[in-house]
Amino acid sequence: MLPHLGEAYSLARYLTRNDHDAEDVVQDAYLRAFTYRETFRGEGSQSARAWFLTIVRNTAFSWKRKSGNRVEVAEFDETHHSEAVAGNHPEAAMLRTAEREALADAIEQLPTEFREVIVLREVEGLSYREISEVVGVPAGTVMSRLSRARERLQRALLPVRGD
Amino acid sequence: MRHPDLEMQVDAWLDGELPAVEAGEIEAHLERCPQCARFREERLALRHAVRTALPQLTPSATLEARVRRQLKDARVRERARAGLGTRQWMAIAASLLIVALGSWQLGRQQPHATDLGDEVLRSHVRALMPGHLTDVLSSDQHTVKPWFNGVLDYSPPVYDFAGRGYPLIGGRLEYIGGKKVAALVYGRRKHLITVLVWPRAQGESAGKAGFRQGYNLLSWTTPSYVYWITSDLGRPELTEFSTLLREADAMAGVGPKE
Numbered sequence: 289m290l291p292h293l294g295e296a297y298s299l300a301r302y303l304t305r306n307d308h309d310a311e312d313v314v315q316d317a318y319l320r321a322f323t324y325r326e327t328f329r330g331e332g333s334q335s336a337r338a339w340f341l342t343i344v345r346n347t348a349f350s351w352k353r354k355s356g357n358r359v360e361v362a363e364f365d366e367t368h369h370s371e372a373v374a375g376n377h378p379e380a381a382m383l384r385t386a387e388r389e390a391l392a393d394a395i396e397q398l399p400t401e402f403r404e405v406i407v408l409r410e411v412e413g414l415s416y417r418e419i420s421e422v423v424g425v426p427a428g429t430v431m432s433r434l435s436r437a438r439e440r441l442q443r444a445l446l447p448v449r450g451d
Numbered sequence: 452m453r454h455p456d457l458e459m460q461v462d463a464w465l466d467g468e469l470p471a472v473e474a475g476e477i478e479a480h481l482e483r484c485p486q487c488a489r490f491r492e493e494r495l496a497l498r499h500a501v502r503t504a505l506p507q508l509t510p511s512a513t514l515e516a517r518v519r520r521q522l523k524d525a526r527v528r529e530r531a532r533a534g535l536g537t538r539q540w541m542a543i544a545a546s547l548l549i550v551a552l553g554s555w556q557l558g559r560q561q562p563h564a565t566d567l568g569d570e571v572l573r574s575h576v577r578a579l580m581p582g583h584l585t586d587v588l589s590s591d592q593h594t595v596k597p598w599f600n601g602v603l604d605y606s607p608p609v610y611d612f613a614g615r616g617y618p619l620i621g622g623r624l625e626y627i628g629g630k631k632v633a634a635l636v637y638g639r640r641k642h643l644i645t646v647l648v649w650p651r652a653q654g655e656s657a658g659k660a661g662f663r664q665g666y667n668l669l670s671w672t673t674p675s676y677v678y679w680i681t682s683d684l685g686r687p688e689l690t691e692f693s694t695l696l697r698e699a700d701a702m703a704g705v706g707p708k709e
């Protein structure tokens with residue numbers, strides 16, 4: 289597989305929330321990476337992955353502007369979240385399903401600046417420093433955004449868990 | 452009482468992003484503050500739930516084909532503009548994506564080895580270069596372990612911790628301290644862990660743990676082996692992984708008896 293394709297696609301997909309746009313964004317991002325490969329120096333701590341994901345992220349945002357915010361209201365495709373639930377206890381499974389749906393909704397409703405740090409951290413496994421590079425904010429801001437984003441998600445789960 | 456001012460730090464600590472001194476302080480605080488300890492448990496549960504709700508997605512096969520075709524077109528256009536010779540072009544084309552998107556550059560940052568820790572670190576960084584990761588690529592410990600029989604005079608302990616989130620990726624041969632040693636590669640999300648293990652010489656002690664150039668290093672000995680592990684993972688996760696290895700060794704009878 290092409291380097292970083294899965295990561296690029298996941299990021300684009302979670303940022304645009306639309307499969308078709310995500311594919312276009314990924315395609316565009318590879319072309320940009322090719323065109324601007326000279327800008328990748330690999331100096332200091334810069335990782336190739338962070339460099340490329342920066343391009344994917346920026347491409348996704350310019351895509352969003354181009355398409356007149358259409359992707360912001362696009363329906364989230366539930367099929368991507370429908371994998372079987374682990375465990376054999378029906379009640380626990382139901383709770384988990386409800387929880388997962390509440391969480392998926394909550395993530396979807398997060399403002400973009402929160403959603404992107406959650407995706408970069410939890411899906412892509414980037415370090416704060418890499419996230420800081422991709423998003424273009426100081427690492428301290430990454431830390432506080434992550435914490436605030438998690439606070440929101442935690443609150444969204446409270447009614448489901450009933451405590 | 453709750454400590455909202457500390458919660459952000461607990462988050463960072465769970466992410467393995469807190470500097471050692473602050474991490475120590477937070478750990479001490481978590482020991483004595485039940486509210487913050489509860490907060491930590493909630494956050495751990497949340498992290499698990501978020502990762503389940505946000506799986507890595509797999510792109511369609513047609514996307515990769517489209518991207519490749521497009522890159523090929525772009526290369527052809529560029530080549531036409533630049534008027535490069537075929538040979539030059541072949542060389543560039545072959546290395547292009549790897550150079551642009553691979554992690555070869557990490558190798559350039561490393562200073563000369565001055566101690567074992569540096570050698571271990573460099574072997575890990577070298578392994579991140581495309582194609583250098585493994586000599587034997589298998590998640591099956593019964594494939595990886597025998598492979599070493601042919602190339603080393605000892606048989607290193609090989610485990611698979613896929614069930615614990617640290618799958619075995621493969622193994623390779625390394626030269627550390629002038630000796631051939633076994634290197635095992637384990638994964639953790641998108642991160643890689645290199646485990647170097649060799650028979651312990653009499654009186655040989657563990658190396659110094661540390662954090663160098665963005666990588667965490669841990670080392671310990673068992674009665675039979677010396678271990679070095681390194682990764683860009685945060686210290687908490689790398690420590691968790693080292694605990695798995697020690698436990699597995701203890702179960703297998705090669706671990707610490709003391």
